[in-house]
Amino acid sequence: MVNKKKGLPQKICPVCKRPFNWRKKWERDWENVIYCSKKCQKNKNNPQD
Numbered sequence: 001m002v003n004k005k006k007g008l009p010q011k012i013c014p015v016c017k018r019p020f021n022w023r024k025k026w027e028r029d030w031e032n033v034i035y036c037s038k039k040c041q042k043n044k045n046n047p048q049d
Contacts (some may be wrong), residue, residue: 014045015040 009022013036020036035041 011036013037013040015043017047 009030009035010019012019012033015035018036022030027035035044
């Protein structure tokens with residue numbers, strides 16, 4: 001079995017501090033993606049320690 005996600009760009013979410021990988025839906029806007037999810041985007045003023 002081949003891991004197709006290997007080698008994809010990765011960023012760290014500033015809210016939950018977890019890494020997240022590039023997704024096809026972010027293809028055109030990857031440079032502007034900051035948060036890993038809508039939940040983190042909503043909680044951007046309350047980062048977890």
